[in-house]
Amino acid sequence: MITLLGHFFRRMLTRGRLIGLIALSSLAAIVVWLSQGGEFGRGEVYPTAVTTAGVTFAIAVLILTVGTLRDERDGGTLPYIYMRPIPRTGFAAASIAGGAATAIVIGVGAWIATVLGSLAGGVDLSETFAGLSLFVTAAIGYAAIFVPLGYLAPRSLLFGLGYVVVLEQIVGFMVNGVAQLSIWRIAVSIYADIAPTVPSAMEDVLGPVTPGVTDGLIKIGIVLVVGWLVLTWALKERDAV
Secondary structure (H helix, E strand, O other), X not given: OHXXXXXXXXXXXXXXXXXXXXXXXXXXXXXXXXXXXXXXXXXXXXXXXXHOOHHHHHHHHHHHHOHHHHHHHHOOOHHHHHOOOOOHHHHHXXXXXXXXXXXXXXXXXXXXXXXXXXXXXXXXXXXXOOHHHHHHHHHHHHHHHHHHHHHHOOOHHHHHHHHHHHHHHHHHHHOHHHHOOOHHHHHHHHHHHHOOOOOHHHHHHHOOOOOOHHHHHHHHHHHXXXXXXHHHHHXXXXXXX
């Protein structure tokens, strides 16, 4: 299973994708730099910037992880991978783990960009360390959704964009129950519990979601299990070609 995970990781994370997707997801770093001397207090700049940059990061993870199995199937290589003596449960776990690992790399790259933006903007670096938890947990949660989606849906990119833009950014602000299903809000709830400052902009992003590391990690764990179960079922029931 480790070999399979490594295969997915190497195939998805090419140099071009790495550079392009980190650049896409690094909008927060630009916001940190440009926000100096703006309307936010000095301690509010960093948390405000990173928590409001969820759309670009989610889209970067979507572009990367949705093709974990879809690209193998479209390229005709998935039946050959199926020949390996790996149960479908392990195959699903390796697929999601591979997608999550590549998404985490993008998340760490985006976080490093926010650190550099903080250096350029004069933000205290001690305020940036908690930001890593935001990008890593969001990367894992999104991968658990987008990897199975890529295998199940022919137009998975459109469905993924619908989740990110419509469900998370529009409906989530209007319907409290839907906000609880937002991966970005769950990740922000973890970050808000350990961040030194919780500005009003972060509270607006959270909405009805209560800050808390334990609750947030439990929710991410549930998303992982559900994604794994759905992908396991799909791999057993659907054809590889």
